[in-house]
Structures are given as C-alpha cells and as structure tokens.
Amino acid sequence: MFTRKLSYILVIAAVAFSTSTLAQNESRLPEGIPDLEAGQINPPSANWLLDAEDDQERFRRIQIYAGGTYEQMWQIGYRYEQIYHAIIDENWELADHHWDKITSVFNVALMKRPRRTPNAEAMFLNSSWIQFKQALDSHDVNSIRQSFQNQRNTCMACHVAEEMPFLNDSPIFRNTAEFPEN
Numbered sequence: 001m002f003t004r005k006l007s008y009i010l011v012i013a014a015v016a017f018s019t020s021t022l023a024q025n026e027s028r029l030p031e032g033i034p035d036l037e038a039g040q041i042n043p044p045s046a047n048w049l050l051d052a053e054d055d056q057e058r059f060r061r062i063q064i065y066a067g068g069t070y071e072q073m074w075q076i077g078y079r080y081e082q083i084y085h086a087i088i089d090e091n092w093e094l095a096d097h098h099w100d101k102i103t104s105v106f107n108v109a110l111m112k113r114p115r116r117t118p119n120a121e122a123m124f125l126n127s128s129w130i131q132f133k134q135a136l137d138s139h140d141v142n143s144i145r146q147s148f149q150n151q152r153n154t155c156m157a158c159h160v161a162e163e164m165p166f167l168n169d170s171p172i173f174r175n176t177a178e179f180p181e182n
C-alpha cells in the first residue's frame with residue numbers, strides 16, 4: 001500500500017518537474033554533437049542548416065545526419081527479410097525489386113565508409129549478389145532458395161570479417177535460416 005502511494009507521488013512529481021522544465025527551456029543545441037554552437041549564426045531553431053555559419057558547417061551537419069554504414073544496413077536488413085518472404089510467395093518480381101535496391105543502398109554505405117568497400121565488393125557486390133540475381137532470373141524455386149541461403153552466409157561472413165560477429169546472433173538471420181516445405 002505504502003509503495004503504491006509512493007509511486008503515485010513519484011509520478012506526479014516527475015510530471016510536475018518535466019512540465020516546469022519544458023516551460024522554462026528555450027531551444028538549445030544538444031551537447032552530444034560537438035561545436036554546434038560555434039558554427040551557428042542565429043539562435044537555434046528548426047533552420048538547422050540555413051542558420052549554420054557557412055557551407056563547411058552545413059556539410060558537416062549533413063554528414064553527421066547521414067550516419068554510418070548502420071543507416072543503410074538497417075534498410076538492407078529490411079529488404080533482405082522482404083526477399084525471404086517474397087521467395088516463399090514465389091513473387092520473383094518483388095524479390096528482384098528489393099535485390100536491386102540492396103546494391104544502390106550498399107553503395108551509398110560504401111561512399112560514406114570506404115574502409116568497408118574491399119570486403120563488400122569482394123564478398124558480396126561483385127560475386128554473391130550476381131549469383132542471386134542469376135538465380136532469380138531462372139525462376140527456379142530450388143536454385144533461388146539455395147542461392148538465398150548462400151547470400152545469408154555471405155552477409156554473416158562479412159559481419160565476422162568486419163569484426164562484428166554478434167550481429168549474426170539475431171532474429172533476422174535466425175528466422176531466415178531455412179524455408180518451409182513447399
């Protein structure tokens with residue numbers, strides 16, 4: 001009983017604190033990104049690019065916004081899962097659509113993080129990616145399924161090569177380890 005009362009009081013206090021601080025606070029640039037204040041000509045507003053002091057600072061902000069490989073891998077992971085389901089549905093056009101997008105997206109990641117280009121091209125873009133494209137063109141269910149499993153292995157091998165093996169112990173790869181009987 002006492003603990004329940006205490007938790008009510010804590011919730012009320014937290015709400016009161018957050019509304020009072022929200023009311024007091026003016027817009028301000030976050031501490032988590034260095035040198036934003038120094039590169040700003042006007043008080044912080046939604047014009048986060050236009051109010052930067054010059055193009056150098058604007059491009060720096062866009063680079064930060066664009067993030068690293070993870071921004072594209074997130075999307076690659078999504079498309080990879082869509083392909084898995086498209087294979088079950090035997091929707092080859094959809095699989096092909098996502099597979100094509102994966103190359104463009106991957107190249108964007110490599111433009112931002114060129115250190116990853118050698119592994120990405122040797123292990124995936126110039127080899128494994130082409131094999132799955134050919135399998136899709138064949139419309140042969142068994143070779144498409146087989147080739148998809150090879151892609152899965154390549155994705156995971158690159159994560160190991162890039163020293164992030166923990167990425168592989170995850171639902172995205174577990175759930176695509178095999179296909180239901182057709």
Ligand code: HEC
Nearest residue numbers: 068069070073074076077080116119120124155158159162
């Ligand atoms: C260059 C080798 C390479 C290949 C090939 C590769 N990855 Fe990645 N992947 C990475 C790296 C490096 C990261 C971590 C990026 C970071 O944290 O900036 C990553 C991260 C991920 C993530 C986590 C993204 C997140 O939310 O932070 C997923 C999901 C993923 N990869 C899926 C895939 C799939 C699916 C494939 C195959 C179609 C694939 N990867 C092929 C290198 C690769």
